[in-house]
Amino acid sequence: MATRRRDEILRKVLFTARPVLSNPQRRPVATCLLVAAACLVGCAASPSPALRVEDRFGRPVGDRGLTLVDWEGYLANPAIRLDVVAPEGLPYPATLTLRGDHPRLAFDLPSTAGADGPRKEVRLERAGRASIRVGIFPDRDGRDEDHSLRVELADARGTRSSRTIPLHVIDQDPEGDENGDDARPPRLSIVVDFTQDRTGFFDDEAHRDVARRAAADWSYFLDGEGQAAVAPGEESTLIWNPDGFRSVRTVTNAKMFAGYLLYAYGIDGPDLRSGGEPSPTSGFQSRGGQALPLRRSGGYEVEVKGNYNREGWRTDLADDDWWRATNLRRDRADLYSIAHHEIGHALIFNGHNPRFGDGKRAGTLREDRLRAYLGKDPAVDRTDHLPGTIDPASLRGAFGNEYHGAMPRGRWLITRADLIAARSVGYRLRLTSAFAPLAIETATLPAGRSGEPYAASLRATGGVPAYDWRVVAGTLPPGLSLDTFTGELRGTPEKPRLFELTVRVRDSDESAGEAGLSRAFRLEITGP
Incomplete structure (x- = not known):
């Protein structure tokens, strides 16, 4: 032609x-x-210059694809960097358009999300690199997934070039772990009690299911080992009356419980808002006979009319519909989002928990691990929120900052920053995949023989897959090569000799920096 x-x-x-x-x-x-x-x-x-798509390590991903992670638990997942390299030799400005093929996928803002998948446009004034972040909303099924991403570049003449990039999703939810039956410490027990609801709101089983699910999603990450039992009648809890933040009453526990007792009930007041708080009359959680700086009972109260409006509540949104949960004043709100938020107040983010109260009075939460993760001490405002705090991994707003962040708004989720904040006020976290440190599993490399095929694998765990493997000191035996994606060593070594080399692995977590981990290996190639 x-x-x-x-x-x-x-x-x-x-x-x-x-x-x-x-x-x-x-x-x-x-x-x-x-x-x-x-x-x-x-x-x-002359054909148009090739459109190049790379991961954060500068590796082309056109054939290999990009790896996303669905962390264990119902948690805001990491946003993974993707670079599109706009070529020289095109008439600019050009328009870069990205489209995903699944509704749970999302691009960083500005972008749109929807039933047909996300869409993002970037205007390019010149040749160069455009960095995009891609993430996936969590689900609960524990199954890996494969999706695709289409990248199209239209230059100033309207000439188009495109690539389709495979997306591989590693789902880290352990299958069969719905009830926490594994080798780790048990979850914090959160007993959701509906007996104090006088509005009839929780007569609806769908409303009860949402409250139980939101409480269970928090408890999944909180270590409940050694929880002390509280006998019937020993716990005094202050809760609101149905008039909505106008008057209170005191209730005592009718049954024995361990962990946290959460009263869930409706209110019908003029403020049109819901709430959650630990009780100032509550005792403290304890472990091994030691009191913790954490209250052991509180309330989650739901405004029956809606969230700052009279539009009622949505309980019908599946994970694929996360983007519909705007939670704006003009819309019928997602009950899960509000339950998640208010139960977070009841468990963690409230001044009745002493360490959080200290942070509230100081205006910031001050704790070394939280500071190391965020790069600063997060602010705490008078409403017990973390204003301005963005979770570095997911790029979503942290607790109380849910309407902000670099990713599209939708159903509110726990973030890794929220959990580190929970640890800073006294909770102990279970080891879940979001906190598993990057580690090199391979300790030694098997010997090989010159002139014969050789194969070995370097293995890593933790961090955020995918991994990038490089030889950073020494050399591989001539005839062998290292697959930077898989860590596989293959080839036919040419010369007998003892080779010493250092290998570095990095993961896809940009918030962890560029250092990665290194390990020295000795690889002996013997004669034929």
Whole structure:
């Protein structure tokens, strides 16, 4: 096709230029025609420069694909960097368009999310690198997934080039762990008690299910080992009356419990808002006979009319519908989002928990691990929120900052920052995949023989897959190569010798920095 087009252009230009060339006074015009023909032929014969898509390590992912992670538990997942390299030689400005093929996928803002998947446009003024973040909303099924991402570049002439990038989702939810039956410490027991609801709101089983689910999602991450039991009648809890933040009453526990006793009930007041808090009359959680700086009972109260409006509540949103949960004043709110938030207040983010109270009075939560993760001490405001705090891994707003962040808004989720804050006020966290440190599992490499095929694998765990493997000191035996994606060593070594090398692995967690981990290996190649 390009050859026929080129020949057609040449015939037309030469036909036009022939009589002009015979006239000496008009030869400059003919020369311009021939130069223009050469340019047109070049454009017709040369394909558009290739569109290159890379991961954060600079590796092309057109064939291998990009790996996303669905962390264990119902948690805001990490946003993974993807770089699109706009080539030289195109007429700019150009428009870069990205589309995902699944509703749980999301791009960093500005972008849109929806039932057909996310969409994002970037205007490029010149050739260079555009960095995009891609994430996936969590689900609960424990199954890996495969999706795709289409990247299209349209230059100033309207010429388009595109690539389709495979997306591999590693789901880290342990199958069969719905009830926490594994080798780790048990979850914090959160007993949700509906007996104090006088509005009838929790007569609806769908409303009860949401409250139980939101409480269970928090408890999944909180270590409940050694919880002391509280006998019937020993716990005094202050809760609100149905008039909505106007008057209170005191209730005592009718049954024995361990961990946290959460009263869930409706209110019908003029403020049109829900709430959650630990009780100032509550005792403290204890472990091994030691009192913890954490209250052991409190309330989660739901405004029956809606969230700052009278539109009622939604309980019908599946994980694929996360983007519908705007929770704006004009909309019917997602009950799960509000339950998650208010139960977070009852468990963690409230001044009746002494360490959080200290942070509230100081205006910041001050704790080394939280500071190391966020790069600063997070602010605490008078409403027990963390204003301005963005979770570095997921790029979503942390507790009380849910309407903000670099990713599209939707159903509110626990973030890794929230859990580190929970640890800073006294909770102990269970080891889940979001907190598993990057580690190199491979201790030694097997010996090989020169002239014979060799295969070995470097293995890593923890961190945020995918991994990047590099030899940073020493050399591989001639004839062997390292797959930077998989850590596989393959080839046929050529010379017998003892080789010493240092290998570095990095993960996809940008918030962890660039250092990664290194390990020295000795690889002996013997003679045939």
